[in-house]
Amino acid sequence: MIQFFHVGKRYPGGQQALQDVTFRIPRGEFVFLTGASGAGKTTLLKLIFREEVPSEGQILVNGRNVSSIPRAKIPYLRRTIGVVFQNFRLIPRKTVFENVTYLPRILGQDLKSQKKVAYQALRRVGLAHRLNAFPMELSGGEQQRVAIARALISEPELLIADEPTGNLDPDLSWEILKLFLEINRRGTTLLIATHDRNTIQRVGRRVLTLAEGRLVGDESLRGSEPLPGDEPVYAPHRGEGAETVPDPESEAGAGTAEPTGWHGLEDAS
């Protein structure tokens, strides 16, 4: 689904955001991307939906070389990727319905079709009854669920989220995480950037760790909290069965070119 080959990203000011990042995420996998602030998580996500262009290396998303897509074709790539942000990015003056139906409108669907897909997407996130509400009338968790519904409305094969629980308290965060797991169970590939170690620990799954722009960890973890119907849908990479997640900020070995596992992680295997 996603393949990075020795990807580097240097911003015009000279700042090296990513360096020699190589990994592969198969279709249907649930992956966390973690690292300290400034490690390059957001840049990596932006490269996937071509908000940024890599300075080196190649990126394949669903078999398409993202780096070489002409500018005019970028919108068509983005229609196959759902994106969720920390601050929800809902438009306050628009209703929930209007917020989630941007893509159907762009595609020229009639109102009836828009209502149908909006209802389906909102039902998946448990907000079908708030179709006509405005974002400010919703709680933070509900707003994020609306943002997720917007990302899901085109039934994307890939959903990426940048700190989706960063603005939420622990209970709401857990609700959102459960929603992501449910979406993943239906076959959508998920890549979630977070620096919240508790969340990762609780959910488990595969974890990619960035430090100073380098991929320094690629682990598969077992979650500490069993989820209803939760079965591993991923192949173990490294360190499967680890019970704890270390603090990426205190890692040694940042800047290692090859993914070498989570330094400092007590390998349970």
Add this chain to the structure above:
Amino acid sequence: MTFLQALVYFAREAWLNLVRSWKVSLLAVLTIAVSLFLGGVFLLAATNLSARVSQWSTEAKLLVYLDAEALDAERTALEELAREPSWVIGVESVSAEEAQERFRRQLPGLADLVEDLPASLEVGYRLEAATDPGFAAWVERLRQAPASGSVDDDRDWIAQLRTTIRLARMVGLILGAVLLGAAVFTIASVIRLTAYLYRDEIAIMRLVGATEFFIRGPFWVEGFFQGLLGGLVALGGLWGFYRLVLQGSSDPSLLQSLLSVRFLTAGEAVAVVLLGGLAGLVGAAVSLRRELLTPRAETPGPVTA
């Protein structure tokens, strides 16, 4: 989405933007209206003067004032000389009494000041003949004829009027261009401001896969609408100016009577409105630089249920 669907969507979004930010939109509309109105006044002046000159050109006259002491034979010879060339349309003999009566009728306030107007021959001719090399010689022969007192020719006056029309057109064009430039700048600023206000929404649209055409379309149409509205307001203002100022007076001045021959033709009126629309479109197009449409910085903070 078909092109037609896109246009309908652009029009709806543009209209909503106009209504939502009606104050700045009004500013843009009024700016373009003032520009087009002032340009239109010069256009109106130029077209009316042209029409008046065309009217006069078909009835250009040369007045030969007769010597009061001339003999009848000399008068007859003069009249024959006047009728001789092919460019002469007609010759009318005006007696001293008739001349006095005409003067009294046309300028009643000055009637008492003038007495004993001379008899004259009014020679109508085609104005285009005035450039004929034989024309000046013919006028000179009329002037030298024994029965001739003096000769008064429209050519100089019409030439001066034509120069005035050219000047009015030039001033109108320059002033119109400058004002239109200002209008384009104003509309560009308004569209830029609107785009800036909506940059979050634009970012979302870009994120979910909207093309640049789809993102910019509503702003182009908004600029076009503003320009069209400005053009319509200007046209209304011109109509009011024409009816109330130029035609409204019961005792029109020379300038008023010169400029009140006709209003703009349908084609000219449509051109004024479309020029406004075009100015708006240009303003919108130049204002939408990509960096203006980027989202504002994220401001994370905890949100709880």
